[in-house]
Amino acid sequence: MSSQTKEELDAFRAEVAAYLDTAPTDAIREAGRKTTSAFAPFEQGAAWQAILNEKGWAAPDWPEEYGGTGWSAEQRTIFEEEYRKQDLPPLLPNSLKMVGPLLIDLGTEEQKAKYLPRILSGEDYWTQGYSEPNSGSDLASLKCSAVADGDDYIIDGSKIWTTFAHKSNRMFMLVRTSNEGKKQQGITFLLLDRTDFAGMDVRPIKGLDGHAEFCEVFFDNVRVPQSGRVGAENEGWSVAKHLLKHERNGSANSPVLVRYLKRITEAAQDETSPFGGKLSDDPVFQRDLGALHADVTTLAQFERLIMGGHEMINDPALPSIAKTMNSELIQRVSVMMTRVAGLEGLSMQLDALAVGSGVDPMGSELDLISMPFYLNSRATTIYAGTNEVQRDLIARSLQIA
Amino acid sequence: MDFSQTDEQKMLQESVKRLLERSYDFETRQKMLQSGRPWSPEIWEALAEMGILGLPFAEEVGGFGGSMADVVAVAEPFGAHLLIEPYVSSILLAGQCLAQSDSPAAQAQLAKIVTGEQTAAFAHEEGKGTADPALVSLAATEAEDGFTLSGEKRMVLGATQADTLVVSARTRGTAPDADGLSLFMVDPKQQGVSIRSFVTIDGRHAAHITFDGVQIPSDRRVADDAHEVLQTVISRAIVALCAEAVGAMGALLRQTSEYASTRKQFGAPIATFQTISHRLADMKIAYVKARSCLLYTTALMDAGRAGAPDISILKGQIGTLGREIGEAAIQTHGGVGMTDEVSIGHFHKRILTINALFGDSEYHFRAVGKSLATGGA
Structure with missing residues (x-):
């Protein structure tokens, strides 16, 4: 698989490191250190994406003809590692990892030309309209309707858990266009050019961590053009399944966990064990840290095998296995973070957490992010298909018919 | 790094799987365990003929210079069939220790192990899970024309059947010094060697071994600075x-x-x-x-x-x-x-x-x- 020599890869690493040393602004760096979610602070994330796009590095895994880098799997891993070393904010995923790849695969030429450049630059941000108050894991039961009227659809209903809908200017969504046949039939995939069409109302929802990251979006006779449809009418379910492949098969997730673990390890060297001495010298802490590090390392090993094209990539359960492993490991890392922070994690410090607030945290930076990170991480086993649904899919691959 | 098996590794693994599917189903294995036989000489011979016993050794000693990935390719089916033959103990532990030695005695012994004609056991464990060799404390005291071994080794796999024991011992210092470790070849029938045999929960024959002033000639020390x-x-x-x-x-x-x-x-x-x-x-x-x-x-x-x-x-x-x-x-x-x-x-x-x-x-x-x-x- 590898076509580059060690020297070439080392030179590439040096080039990436040198660029990342200088390109981000202070606000972007601060946003990275204060990221407590899979979604980085919105404004700094977008600013950082614009800078990376100038360099041509906003979407390393896209095909080159659409603005990707053409890097090898090793180069992408190196980029990810260097990126995480500097605690830079992750780029927001909806546009780059979901709509973009979907349009590249299934969009019309017109849709590609219209949307892809603005997705790369970060000028557009797309929120995802899938779940509804009564359609979560059973997504195909969704009811938000779109009725054809001339060249338009009229949408009625609501969508929920639409991350950053209040900051997005566009939306991709699933709507019901028919009630005939199985519930998976009759669903259509739509792109909305705006999030402020007449009759659309976006309500941010405050989460456990005190931040409004997700929203509910209401549609009351909202008229949108049919040209925003991806795929045929009533065939949106297969479009959504195609997109899911991108969402679950994304790039390496382990480097960020490696980095969090390093921050935890460093913090433990400054913490006192209740049994005396430093927490980092406590044998139980050492064993638990070692076990967690082993699991993070194994996730990295798994990801490298997959990126290297190992035959297990052919297992239909693989995306679900990857999602389950990654999401549960994020949660365990977050638990370890709160364990090291201890009491210091209990103070609400939303002002200190806000980028550019100039408010000093009361304890360490790890104390500051630990509890919001832990609370936000409860979502990892719920979103993108709950882990219960993932386990159903994994088990299906094991059943002998 | 490449993580996929080469065609040669696939063939090797397939041939081991075929052998074990043919001659090592669970019922056959159960009968062997119940008969009290420590392992199947027929399977051991088949593995020798297929070159599996020689797999990890250099060509100069009759091996095939196999990589770790080659060994893993055969060890996975060994595990899937619960092979109880002494592959790890005789080939990968005792045999590989001998292979690292340039002593003529070690080389002569190794030749018989690679062909499957004899087996060796690795007497190293001292009862703590001894993951770090520096924890070895069995004493090898310098004596006239050689060394005297005194102490105990535990859970020596394949000891009862072994033609020779490869024993880790300390000629100087104390645990956990990495310095001062040596490897000795010891005849299990030698005076002063007491063997208490048992069967492990996974059906293997093993023994605790006591060394009571066992005299070892110098040429049976097959490695020093052995950490x-x-x-x-x-x-x-x-x-x-x-x-x-x-x-x-x-x-x-x-x-x-x-x-x-x-x-x-x-x-x-x-x-x-x-x-x-x-x-x-x-x-x-x-x-x-x-x-x-x-x-x-x-x-x-x-x-x-x-x-x-x-x-x-x-x-x-x-x-x-x-x-x-x-x-x-x-x-x-x-x-x-x-x-x-x-x-x-x-x-x-x-x-x-x-x-x-x-x-x-x-x-x-x-x-x-x-x-x-x-x-x-």
Whole structure:
């Protein structure tokens, strides 16, 4: 698989490191250190994406003809590692990892030309309209309707858990266009050019961590053009399944966990064990840290095998296995973070957490992010298909018919 | 690094699988265990003929210069069939120690091991899971024309049948000094060697051995400054043992999935109940993790980049994940899983044994965490 020599890869690493040393602004760096979610602070994330796009590095895994880098799997891993070393904010995923790849695969030429450049630059941000108050894991039961009227659809209903809908200017969504046949039939995939069409109302929802990251979006006779449809009418379910492949098969997730673990390890060297001495010298802490590090390392090993094209990539359960492993490991890392922070994690410090607030945290930076990170991480086993649904899919691959 | 098997490795693995499918089904193995035979000489001979015994050795000593990935390719089916032949003890531990030596006595002995004509046992363990060779304390005192060995070795696999023992001992210093370790070749019938034989939970013949003033001529010392040799040999044996465990885990996953898909209760296959299906999913996740870690660590080793923490991560993961899979398999089989008559419990006992050898998962996880927390890695 590898076509580059060690020297070439080392030179590439040096080039990436040198660029990342200088390109981000202070606000972007601060946003990275204060990221407590899979979604980085919105404004700094977008600013950082614009800078990376100038360099041509906003979407390393896209095909080159659409603005990707053409890097090898090793180069992408190196980029990810260097990126995480500097605690830079992750780029927001909806546009780059979901709509973009979907349009590249299934969009019309017109849709590609219209949307892809603005997705790369970060000028557009797309929120995802899938779940509804009564359609979560059973997504195909969704009811938000779109009725054809001339060249338009009229949408009625609501969508929920639409991350950053209040900051997005566009939306991709699933709507019901028919009630005939199985519930998976009759669903259509739509792109909305705006999030402020007449009759659309976006309500941010405050989460456990005190931040409004997700929203509910209401549609009351909202008229949108049919040209925003991806795929045929009533065939949106297969479009959504195609997109899911991108969402679950994304790039390496382990480097960020490696980095969090390093921050935890460093913090433990400054913490006192209740049994005396430093927490980092406590044998139980050492064993638990070692076990967690082993699991993070194994996730990295798994990801490298997959990126290297190992035959297990052919297992239909693989995306679900990857999602389950990654999401549960994020949660365990977050638990370890709160364990090291201890009491210091209990103070609400939303002002200190806000980028550019100039408010000093009361304890360490790890104390500051630990509890919001832990609370936000409860979502990892719920979103993108709950882990219960993932386990159903994994088990299906094991059943002998 | 390349993680996929080469065509040669695939062929090698296929030929081992075919041999074991033909001649090493569970019932045959059960009969052998019940007969009290320590292992099957026919299988041992077949493995010799196929070049599997010589696989890890250099061509100069009659071997095939196989890589770690080659050994892993054969060790996975060994685990899936619960092979009790002394591959790890005679070939990968005792044999590889001898292969690192340029002493004529060691080379002569090695030649007989590579052909399968004789076996050797590795007398190293002293009862603490002795993952770090520096913990060895059995004394080798310099005497006229050689050394005198005094002390005890425990859990020496294949000792009762071995033609020679490869013994780690300390000529100077005290544990945990890395300095002062040597390897000796000892005839198990020699005066002063007392062997207490037993059978392990996974059907292997082993022994505790007491050395009471055993006189060893100088030319039977096959290595001094042996810490590094021991570490290398043990690390590679750990990877092979982990490959066996992964083979056993794969068999448990497959057999448990089949059982749950056919066993009916309340009018339906139990695999259709979400509690059971999620347990099966967890078994598969654990298996994918274990196998990923194994294959990656194997590639690291072949690239000369596997350090002590990498080996500890593998050993820790395999012990933990293996126990998870084994316990889930027994629970899913219900009462049947508790019997000696089905293979499930046998796989589990093999995995438990592998976990306990050369440091269990708790030990290795702490070793990894300690090294991180104190800035060692």
